[in-house]
Amino acid sequence: MAAAVKVAVTDINAAGGVNGKPVVLVSRDSGDASTRTAEASFADLVKNHADVVVGPVSSALAQRLLDPAQKAGVPLISPAAGYPQLADQPDFFRTVPAFGHEGTVLGSLLPGKGAKEVVLVATQEALGASIAAPLKAALAAHGGTLAASITVPLSGANAAAIAGQAKAAAPDAVVLATPDNGNLSRSLITALSSAGLGGTKLWLTGQNMADYSQALQGGMLAGVRGILEGAAADAAFQAKLKGATSGLGSFAYAPETYDAVVLAALAADLAHDDAGPAVASHLVAASTGGIKCGSYAECVDVLRTEPDIDYDGLSGTLDLDRSDAPAVASYGVYAYDGSNKYARSGTVRF
Template identity: 50%
Template structure:
């Protein structure tokens, strides 16, 4: 991993204006601190395009965070302001236009986007503007090493980190034999090393690790290679963009005796298959998704902001991104990009644990350093802006071929 390079810009310098005394025997006036403007946070949320179903929940998460922050006194004694814009999807340039608009409105930081592709495209624009970007959902491994000048962060783990979690979870009861089938792309190649390393360190054996090209349409030989050494479990690591391959591999693996709990899906293919297979096909199949499963109390609060809200995925991660930025602004010497970026690391790790904006500010005022662990779990930023460890939800498929939350685990 590269060392995170912060911009060499002087931050937060308060210029004291020295007032000349009218007489030599009068008291010297105290310097007057330069008042800060209100902290302004922009948010890029998908209200159109492929991932628009996620937008309303993320908007609710951001608005709820702002309400909680302002109820606790805001930042610098002023209410924090929120500016929302559509991020669209990767088929448009909506995200670029929206970020340009937010920068023109002088936002101090931006939450979003949900797409890894869009995050990669926006980083050069973010660097030019000198504004931190905190994504609640971008998982591409390559974002770890992006030339972001220390300005990109995310409140979800990188895709490959789930390999470590799966290797550990599958070995909990006893060492077993495992096989991995993965798409031979950036995502698939990132999960394989972590999965193999953690499985073996836990005493299990990865008997097959089979990559296949994204354009592949024939899966018999791939499945045969994966199961020839008779694994106890097969892990399938494919992505949203390869639905045809995912469906074909699931069908073939189940037909070969690897259905139910013998088949594990990963974060980008654990989805709703109710329209893809006949009822009962995926019963008992397991899955993993990065991020927290929202609590009933948090969902209730989200619905107070967005009545009738159905999709809450990444709402907690969005909430935490806003809170982290507000906490960083509260302890930094200013709202510049480098000041906020430096403070984001310090407020996320290494101090006294706290779980709300108000609680963390109380700790800061009374005891000093604090460590915000939010609704989405521990949020310790690395030097590259990733979080390690992270929370993952474990899911089980029912007879309707839909996945339901079973339990959660922290790892990676």
């Protein structure tokens, strides 16, 4: 993701910069949720006159930076933070959709794969709850049915009883929406598999998709599938990323990160002003409604003769909606092998 920012800044400056001036990149560490590094780094970026901050990638850290960002008038654009609680927050934008959009994706995808009757097993908190309504609506629109929606406590869950409830609904597929790959997810995966609802019947979601090769019995996840937000980086973009940072082994969220930088630059061009409030007020306009363009250079060229643009980036058609997140997004479809590791098998956009 840091490499993607470098590549985007290089491309923008090669096209003449923003409002005729080169973009200056200042990078700081966000740390993790156990430290106050994010707050200290953000304060330092403000001190160094940052107009826009791309990040943080963690939803938990994004929540903590909302107040300082609003006070400083510096918009945050996250390429990976999916918490539903982050929607409609002043000065916060993202180039990935909120987690609940996975309900729309799965509800649109599963009936076409023969899964007409679907059971949702989701936690009670906001992350799990956000997927239920979109899943039900999308299934209905594509000839499917949400046969049951089973809520799970974050602690003290009776995994065997929950699997029994799911089995009683006789589903074609089970969607598991739990917040991580910890004990709760592992116990539910094990119980669902024992109840005959594993393999190709089980779908994981973006929060609990993980490498379970050391955590679960060998072969337990064979055939299990899942989705994870994020466009695939093509070979040309991968080469540019490797040129910016050697030794890269993953390209996750790189397209979304690149697009966050370009979108901010185009917003500043539209506003004729690179100050944070001006950028924030033009980000949505840069992503939708105008003349379509697919790169910073192309969009700047359009602006020479036209007043409005619609940037479609490496992650696809952005079209930021009222919640300041993409209305449509790319998702990888993944499949697990006998070692309980997953690999991307395709891409869908909903």
